[in-house]
Amino acid sequence: MTTTERPYALVAELTYRCPLRCVYCSNPTNYMNYADRLTTEDWLRVFGEAEKLGVLQVNLSGGEPLLRGDLIALVRGASESHLYSNLITSGIPLDRDRLSALRDAGINSVQVSIQDTIMEESDRIAGKTSFENKLQAARWVKDCGLPLTLNVVLHKNNLDRVDEIVDLAEKLQADRLELANTQYLAWALVNREQLLPTREQLVKARSSAMLAKERLKGKMEILFVLPDYYSDMPKACMSGWGRRYIVVSPDGLAMPCHLAHTIRGLTFDNVLESSLAEIWQHSAAFAAFRGNDWMSEPCRSCDRQSIDFGGCRCQAFHLTGDARVTDPACSLSPEHSIIKTARLGAAETLLPAKFIYRSAARNARA
Amino acid sequence: MIPLLSKPRLATKAKLRLDHITNQYVLLAPEKGLALNRTGSAISQLCTGAHTVEAIIEELCSSHPSAERALIEAEVLAFLQTLLDRGLIEVKA
Numbered sequence: 001m002t003t004t005e006r007p008y009a010l011v012a013e014l015t016y017r018c019p020l021r022c023v024y025c026s027n028p029t030n031y032m033n034y035a036d037r038l039t040t041e042d043w044l045r046v047f048g049e050a051e052k053l054g055v056l057q058v059n060l061s062g063g064e065p066l067l068r069g070d071l072i073a074l075v076r077g078a079s080e081s082h083l084y085s086n087l088i089t090s091g092i093p094l095d096r097d098r099l100s101a102l103r104d105a106g107i108n109s110v111q112v113s114i115q116d117t118i119m120e121e122s123d124r125i126a127g128k129t130s131f132e133n134k135l136q137a138a139r140w141v142k143d144c145g146l147p148l149t150l151n152v153v154l155h156k157n158n159l160d161r162v163d164e165i166v167d168l169a170e171k172l173q174a175d176r177l178e179l180a181n182t183q184y185l186a187w188a189l190v191n192r193e194q195l196l197p198t199r200e201q202l203v204k205a206r207s208s209a210m211l212a213k214e215r216l217k218g219k220m221e222i223l224f225v226l227p228d229y230y231s232d233m234p235k236a237c238m239s240g241w242g243r244r245y246i247v248v249s250p251d252g253l254a255m256p257c258h259l260a261h262t263i264r265g266l267t268f269d270n271v272l273e274s275s276l277a278e279i280w281q282h283s284a285a286f287a288a289f290r291g292n293d294w295m296s297e298p299c300r301s302c303d304r305q306s307i308d309f310g311g312c313r314c315q316a317f318h319l320t321g322d323a324r325v326t327d328p329a330c331s332l333s334p335e336h337s338i339i340k341t342a343r344l345g346a347a348e349t350l351l352p353a354k355f356i357y358r359s360a361a362r363n364a365r366a
Numbered sequence: 367m368i369p370l371l372s373k374p375r376l377a378t379k380a381k382l383r384l385d386h387i388t389n390q391y392v393l394l395a396p397e398k399g400l401a402l403n404r405t406g407s408a409i410s411q412l413c414t415g416a417h418t419v420e421a422i423i424e425e426l427c428s429s430h431p432s433a434e435r436a437l438i439e440a441e442v443l444a445f446l447q448t449l450l451d452r453g454l455i456e457v458k459a
Contacts, residue, residue, distance in 0.1 A: 030396055084381055084394040107379065109379055109396040147379035149396055175379055175453065176396055218451050228445040259455050 006054030006278060009349060010083070011061055011247040011258060012043065014074070018064040020090050020129030024153055024188035024195060028262050030362045031093045037251040040070040043270060044077035046248060049276040051081040055246070058325035061088040063250065072098075072105045079106025086111060086149075091137030092130055096144075097200040103267065111149035112138045117164040122159065127357040138172045146219070149176040153189075154205065155195035156346065157353065162208040166222070174220055179209050182229035184342075185314055187358050192338075193354040197344040202230055229339050233304065234311025237327075241289035241313060246280065254279045256286055259314040263323045264286055290311050294324060298332045367420055368446050372457045375415030380454040382410050393454055400454070409445055413455050419446065 005140070015087065016031040026234020028034070045057060065071055066089055078085040084188045087102065089110045099110075111122050114134050115125035122131040131260040141148040150160070150169045158165075162179060163204045181202070182188045182195050182311040197205075216222060228235060238245045242256040253261055253268040254276060261268055266288060282288060292305050297309045310316075320335050328335040369372070376382065381394045391407035393400040402410060408429070412422045419442065426438050449455040 009397070055383075056385065056392060056394055057397065059397070082383060082401075083382075086396050108381060108394075123372075145378065145395065175377075201386070218453055221453050227412075 001226060007050070007246050008055060008244045009059065010047070010050040010055045010244075011059045011245060012261045013061050013072075013073070013247060013249050013258060014043070014065045014068045015250050017092065018062060019065050019067075019092050019128060019357075020130060021359060022153075022183045022187070023125055023127070023191045023355040023357055024155065024186075024357040026186050026188070026258060027358070028186055028259060029190065031063075031358075034249055034251045034261075036068075038248075040073050040077075041251070042076055044081075044273050046082040046276060047074075047078050047083060049271075050246065051083055053277055053280055056084060058083040059088050060085045064090055064092065066092070066098075068089075072101050075102055075105040075107045084108045088151075089137070090130070091134040094133075094137045094140070096140045097141050099144050099146075103146055107146065109149060109175075110141045111151050111176075112140075112141060112149040113153070113312075114168075115153070116158045117161055117168050125157070125355075129156070135172070138174070142173050146174065147175045149178060149274040150174040151178040151180065151331075154179055154181045154197075156197035156201060157195070157198045159201045159205045162205045162265060166208070166212040166216075168214070173206050173297070176221040176223070177330065178223045178225075179205075180223070180225040183228055183312075183315075185318060187311075187356075188260075190356050191353075192223065192342060193345055194355055196227070196342060197228060198347050199230055199323075199343070204227065217311040228312065228315060228327070229342060231329060232324055232331045234308045234315075234327040234330045235248065235309045237312035237315075238266075240309040242280075242286040243290070243309075244278065254283070254286075256289070257312075257314065260285070263314060263317045265323070291322075296324065296326075298330075298334075299326050302332065333350070357361075368443060368450060368457055370420045370423075370455050371399075371418050373415050374413045374422075374446055374449075374455045376410070376413050376455050377456050382407075393449075395452075395454060400452075405441060406445060409442055411414055413446075413449070415458065419443070422446075 015036045016027045040271040085108050087110045115122040119131040123129050152165050184192045238257045247255045247258045252270040252272045266285045268285045269283045299305050313323045316325050316327050317323035318339050326333040328338045379395050385392045391402045423439050423442050
């Protein structure tokens, strides 16, 4: 098979380890089964192979990438491969000297996440005292002269504070603010009832974000991402399966998205055994949902099939047990009632949240 | 409108590089890229903080002697405004 598409971005999930325990963590719930198998040299080879394939950007992500002792070498390698590198971090554990060293190694931008503007709430979602350290990390990013993205994952408990989040981002002089609603997969699916907002909350938050976006045009870029559960038309997940992105897991699996390995029945090739080019062009898992041939109704005859590519394959699998069906987030999906029922639940859940925190012992409640 | 005597420079987050697949320049920023045509590339390469907008227009006029100056001026100003709105350049007087 030949493919006319080329990948634009590599998501390097350097490790699934993380000092935090966020209740909406996007790592698989069995993350502990995926060890860090790639050495520094392996990652540097992958960066080089990615660049040759056409990749322009690399996200150094995780888990918490700062836990990799070789992060500075990895950043230098990405830079030597002419990749635009984004460090996606919780800001913990970071100190100023290491950040300067990362800058000198060539990191292009740093994204720091906070969970809320209220310390207690931020720490409660993260499952660890971390808020003040995160703010400090964000200030160091700016002190080092690096572009700062502030990332806040939104859900029912913080969605009413978009104005406060924008204020904080302005105070931190963030260049970019990502207001990304939780998508209900992985740990967020486990905690969905405690996180899913109401439509009223979303409408209000979105309008706050849009006003701020207009007011701060040219000064701070603001991104507001709706949750699939309220979009009615599915999003083009990862811009389409195997079209733009390659995600490499800590143990070396090359995948079209960061949760693809949670879909039963797909087998992913490992960068320790094959080149990235070989995998991109010939792997069965990348081919599985490329293009339109795999689609059944209602996608097969839908005029949006080349816009949304049938939505999210992981969501289809985790909600229906079948990765080949239309994303239930689509209002045309026969399984859309799953989404509608969840939304009704969001309006009714008034009890204080009882979260299940990310942990190796899956049922650790707090 | 961007003042003619200001000197645009690429923002810290913006990096210009050649895309070897398309053989065109791309302007990269966190998690996005802007594919540039020849004019866009020429303008972006002059956004170093050393050239005024006026000088950038002059430079393009001299490399496109058959094109009308008013058109070039409009194109340069519109393109720089797009970059400014997206936070990809900074403008200093």
